Amino acid sequence: MMQTDVAIVGAGPVGLFAAFECGMLKLTSVLIDSLPETGGQCAALYPEKPIYDIPAHPSIDGADLVAALERQIAPFAVPRLLERRVERLEGTRGAFSLYTDRGDVVQARAVVIAAGAGAFGPNRPPLAGIEAFEQTGAVQYFVRRREALRGASVVIAGGGDSAVDWALALAGIAERIYLVHRREKFRAAPESLARLATARERGSVEFVVPYQLRGLHGEAGVLEAVEVATLEGESRRLKADTLLAFFGLSTDLGPIAHWGLHSAMHHIQVTPSTCETSCAGVFAIGDVATYPGKLKLILQGFSEAAMAAHAIHPIARPETALHFEYSTSKGVPALQ
Known part of the structure; x- marks a missing residue:
């Protein structure tokens, strides 16, 4: 049994920042996630x-972003x-109970769902005998x-951002890169495509188009x-290690x-100004x-975390008026 002001379901970057925003308002929180570590897709995948669109970071790797968010919430000692x-x-409202598959019961005054896309797994190509290669890491x-x-010979299959980004990221590391697309x-x-065209001209990446995977x-x-x-x-047949x-x-x-939450296309509908559900x-x-105008960006999720925390304050602390202060003025409450 655990009691807290806010139960945060999902411990990815947005969930971690929600814990920070709650802490800044002197609200306790707990992070709940199905993965064995925090960070969501950034850490697991x-x-x-x-990542190029985090303010003040021209470029930051997913793991480094998660580590920075962890350091940011460290003063609040948020349970996980x-x-x-x-x-x-x-x-x-004001008296929720959440029950986990491990027998935990979390009592919270409010709930924040920061579950990203929910539980996730890769779409696997239907290739005979692929399981044996997955187990050794030859297929990832x-x-x-x-x-x-x-130094490896790498075949990258796919035509989206991930395939293009990793073809660019592995150029100069892998000995040979084949990029397969139908x-x-x-x-x-556009910037990634321009860089990919340059890599192709230099011979760093070989395009294998229009082809599809047939066998291993x-x-x-x-x-x-x-x-x-x-x-x-x-x-x-493309010579390949991975x-x-x-x-x-x-x-x-x-x-x-x-x-029972109102949803649309497998997403939860919320009020834009507070991020409250139905x-x-x-x-x-x-x-x-x-919600109308929603952008699927981490930075928008950070903004939503702040709005949700402020909307939760009167639920968790109905007897206390919230006087808005900038962090530069009040500092971090747990350190004062």
Whole structure:
């Protein structure tokens, strides 16, 4: 049993910042996440992938962003319930109970859902015998350490941001990079596409288009080649040590989808000014939340975290008036 002012479901970057904003308002909080570590997709999938739109950071890797957010909330000693899934939500505004699959009961005055896209996993290509190569790491769906691919022959499959970004990030590290896509056109940021064109001209990345994955060749989980083919049946074998398959993520809100919250296209609808859902006292922020004009950016999620925390204050502290102060004036409450 645990009692707190705010239960934050999801410990990705936006959930971590929500804990900070609550702390700045002298509200206690607890972070609950199904993963074994904080950081959400940034930590689990893209720890070494650079992020370019965080204010004051021209570029920052996902793992470094999570580490900085952890340092930011350290003064508030926020408890974490990791490797837990919230199965049930009961109660009303000011008196909620959350029940996890590990038997925890969290009593909170308000709830913040910062679950991103929910539970996630990669969309796996339907290739015979792929499981053996997944177990040895010859087939991967994200890159945790670029250096592990130094000198390797890498096949990257996909046509979106992840495929393009990793082709660029591994140029100069991998010995050879094949970029496989079913058509000539890639779906990525214009600047990334311009850099990719330059890498292709320099020979850092070889385009294999229009091809699709057909098969894997090797023994005992050791990859030797990736077979690709066109729609007309023309095939090639690409010498490869590693296949990086980027075909997006399958996501699932899990039990949250059954909490009776108004939703649209698997996203929770909220009031833009407060991020409150259709259930009074329950808020949603980050990628899981939707409203007119919503941008799926981490920085927008940070703003939503601040708005939700201020909207929660009168719920958790109805007897105390909230006098807005800038952090430059009041500092960090826990350190005073």
